[in-house]
Amino acid sequence: MSFDVLQEKIIAKKNPTVAGLDAKPEYVPEHIRKVSYEKYGQTLLGAADAIWEFNKGLIDALYDVVPAVKPQAAYYERLGWAGMALMEKTIRYAHEKGLYVIADIKRGDIGSTAEAYSDAWLGATKVGDVLCEGFNADCVTLNGYMGSDSVNPFLKTCKERDKSVFVLVKTSNPGSGELQNVPAGADDTVYGLMAELIEKWGAGTEGKYGYTMAGAVAGATHPDELKQIRARMPHTFLLVPGYGAQGGTAEDVQYAFQANGHGAIVNSSRGIMCAWQKTGKDGLDYQQAARNAAIAMRDDIARFTTIA
Amino acid sequence: MSFDVLQEKIIAKKNPTVAGLDAKPEYVPEHIRKVSYEKYGQTLLGAADAIWEFNKGLIDALYDVVPAVKPQAAYYERLGWAGMALMEKTIRYAHEKGLYVIADIKRGDIGSTAEAYSDAWLGATKVGDVLCEGFNADCVTLNGYMGSDSVNPFLKTCKERDKSVFVLVKTSNPGSGELQNVPAGADDTVYGLMAELIEKWGAGTEGKYGYTMAGAVAGATHPDELKQIRARMPHTFLLVPGYGAQGGTAEDVQYAFQANGHGAIVNSSRGIMCAWQKTGKDGLDYQQAARNAAIAMRDDIARFTTIA
Numbered sequence: 001m002s003f004d005v006l007q008e009k010i011i012a013k014k015n016p017t018v019a020g021l022d023a024k025p026e027y028v029p030e031h032i033r034k035v036s037y038e039k040y041g042q043t044l045l046g047a048a049d050a051i052w053e054f055n056k057g058l059i060d061a062l063y064d065v066v067p068a069v070k071p072q073a074a075y076y077e078r079l080g081w082a083g084m085a086l087m088e089k090t091i092r093y094a095h096e097k098g099l100y101v102i103a104d105i106k107r108g109d110i111g112s113t114a115e116a117y118s119d120a121w122l123g124a125t126k127v128g129d130v131l132c133e134g135f136n137a138d139c140v141t142l143n144g145y146m147g148s149d150s151v152n153p154f155l156k157t158c159k160e161r162d163k164s165v166f167v168l169v170k171t172s173n174p175g176s177g178e179l180q181n182v183p184a185g186a187d188d189t190v191y192g193l194m195a196e197l198i199e200k201w202g203a204g205t206e207g208k209y210g211y212t213m214a215g216a217v218a219g220a221t222h223p224d225e226l227k228q229i230r231a232r233m234p235h236t237f238l239l240v241p242g243y244g245a246q247g248g249t250a251e252d253v254q255y256a257f258q259a260n261g262h263g264a265i266v267n268s269s270r271g272i273m274c275a276w277q278k279t280g281k282d283g284l285d286y287q288q289a290a291r292n293a294a295i296a297m298r299d300d301i302a303r304f305t306t307i308a
Numbered sequence: 309m310s311f312d313v314l315q316e317k318i319i320a321k322k323n324p325t326v327a328g329l330d331a332k333p334e335y336v337p338e339h340i341r342k343v344s345y346e347k348y349g350q351t352l353l354g355a356a357d358a359i360w361e362f363n364k365g366l367i368d369a370l371y372d373v374v375p376a377v378k379p380q381a382a383y384y385e386r387l388g389w390a391g392m393a394l395m396e397k398t399i400r401y402a403h404e405k406g407l408y409v410i411a412d413i414k415r416g417d418i419g420s421t422a423e424a425y426s427d428a429w430l431g432a433t434k435v436g437d438v439l440c441e442g443f444n445a446d447c448v449t450l451n452g453y454m455g456s457d458s459v460n461p462f463l464k465t466c467k468e469r470d471k472s473v474f475v476l477v478k479t480s481n482p483g484s485g486e487l488q489n490v491p492a493g494a495d496d497t498v499y500g501l502m503a504e505l506i507e508k509w510g511a512g513t514e515g516k517y518g519y520t521m522a523g524a525v526a527g528a529t530h531p532d533e534l535k536q537i538r539a540r541m542p543h544t545f546l547l548v549p550g551y552g553a554q555g556g557t558a559e560d561v562q563y564a565f566q567a568n569g570h571g572a573i574v575n576s577s578r579g580i581m582c583a584w585q586k587t588g589k590d591g592l593d594y595q596q597a598a599r600n601a602a603i604a605m606r607d608d609i610a611r612f613t614t615i616a
Contacts, residue, residue: 022421024424025433025434025435025436033436037435037436042435042436042437042438042440043435043438043440044433044435044440044442046435046436047433047435047440072417072421072424074415074417074421074422074424074425074428075421075424077392077424077425077428077429077442077443078424078425078427078428078433078442079428079433079442080392080393080396080428080440080442080443081389081390081392081393081395081396082389083392084385084388084389084391084392085388085389087389088388088389106415106416106417106451107382107414108414108451109380109382109414110479110480110481110549110554111481111482113330113380113382113383114382116332116380116382116383116385116386117382117385117386119386120382120385120386120387120388120391121385125333125352125355125386125387126333127333127345127350127351127352127354127355128333128341128345128350128354129350130350130351132350132351132352132355132388134352134385134386134387134388135385135388143414143416143451143453144487145451145453145476145479145487145488146476146479146481146483146484146488147479147481147482147483147484147485147486147487147488148483148486149481149482149483150481150483168453168454171418171453171454171455172418173418173419173454173455173457173458174419174455174457175454175455175456175457175458176454176455177455178455178456178505179452179453179455179498179501179502179505180453180454180455182492182493182498182501183492183493184490184491184492184493184498185490185491185492190487190490190492190498193487193490194487197486197487241418246418
């Protein structure tokens with residue numbers, strides 16, 4: 001139920017981190033790209049083929065270290081339908097390796113459309129008499145600006161198929177405060193109100209670790225606000241972007257966890273995927289480099305956070 | 309520049325409406341589905357094939373009546389990669405028929421990711437030395453909750469390739485007020501602040517009709533707020549969902565326009581796509597029914613709004 005599956009994987013691996021899988025051609029070592037471009041030309045198909053090899057290699061190198069992966073939809077969409085086929089294959093392969101998959105899609109739309117997004121990413125679509133699964137992730141990120149009817153269709157699917165969502169509260173980017181930090185309601189902020197709404201939307205769906213199916217995104221780059229969000233959202237599992245490349249540290253992200261080290265997962269994308277760019281071996285060691293970076297991140301976070 | 313292309317098409321057709329293309333299998337008449345399911349089975353490929361035939365037929369029936377179409381990404385994503393291939397083909401076909409294409413994607417993410425989304429939907433992606441176009445719409449919808457750095461990458465592409473965006477302000481769904489209508493800032497609301505931000509983000513990109521590249525979404529289901537938004541956003545082109553099936557009327561949507569009838573476009577999806585369901589001919593007349601509905605909508609809106 002709810003985030004139990006993810007929390008259990010985190011406990012088993014003593015590692016509350018998720019490896020981002022940003023499908024950027026420029027992150028793929030030259031020797032892999034070369035083969036794909038020879039096969040398909042410098043086309044979206046060629047790029048998707050190269051990234052497929054890279055994603056598989058990364059998953060093979062990481063699956064016994066990290067509990068989860070997070071493909072970022074934007075990079076897959078950038079490769080058109082070939083990228084979306086790559087997204088499907090990547091999610092399937094990650095599942096074969098026992099990983100929890102968070103599709104970072106940040107969707108949000110009116111009820112009937114939210115239902116379609118929910119079918120696409122967590123559920124299934126009826127074609128004639130047949131139920132056809134689409135991307136079949138375990139969890140997605142959502143934008144709650146449109147209100148409860150943009151989130152509820154996802155929560156319905158979560159209940160039916162044991163999945164979860166993360167709704168944006170306070171994001172890690174420099175401009176996040178322009179709307180999110182404006183004073184709002186009674187002595188609150190826009191992101192504070194969003195935090196309250198998410199706790200309300202999720203109420204009643206708590207799993208055995210006490211977290212609802214409606215998680216929240218709270219960036220590592222704002223540690224004071226992270227602390228505050230953790231306190232205000234006791235039943236909410238947090239996804240924490242912004243560690244590493246964006247500037248968040250292990251000291252910062254400790255505030256996302258509860259006293260027992262539960263209730264949060266920290267993302268790193270470039271830090272793991274692009275670790276090979278710092279070893280001077282032209283990416284021939286990209287798997288070892290990614291694995292080392294993931295282990296270093298796990299150990300870095302463990303300096304401040306102990307998982308019971 | 310900016311929304312000039314769209315405003316010109318609206319003036320030429322004396323029709324400020326956009327036909328939604330929601331790729332739902334259940335909207336497609338039985339005789340079309342039957343052929344596709346025989347060819348591909350009751351699969352996502354089969355559904356995508358049926359909707360491709362339907363979309364083509366709708367575009368053929370509508371292209372000299374409406375200035376624009378609006379495919380809703382959720383319904384295409386629901387069909388996995390086959391749906392995304394369908395989205396690409398649909399946009400290409402609509403362009404062949406001279407239509408302006410608004411991809412309704414409601415995306416929003418941190419800067420580097422927003423860049424990827426912008427490449428995917430409005431721009432192009434570099435693969436090796438080659439620039440590859442993805443979905444290549446004319447305009448997309450965005451969610452600005454994350455702030456200026458989630459919108460600016462799109463505006464950069466808009467300037468380079470003469471495209472535009474619509475950012476959510478006040479949406480048409482029942483739950484829209486939960487966050488959007490909360491009092492915020494100095495005597496304002498969350499959606500009011502978003503309106504101010506959008507006017508600011510777009511400033512300096514006005515085209516010959518006076519509208520910036522940063523349009524806004526404002527629902528027909530809240531006419532008082534629509535009136536207020538129109539007044540507060542004098543340089544902003546508005547996309548108005550909620551007419552018809554969701555309850556908005558021609559009387560309501562008149563407030564989205566400026567005195568010369570410029571500056572807004574009203575969407576109808578089900579009302580046009582599903583018009584055949586009300587004629588009792590099992591969808592054999594779906595093209596004529598869609599065309600009649602689009603003409604009726606144009607004439608209905610003209611009762612209150614005259615385009616100079």
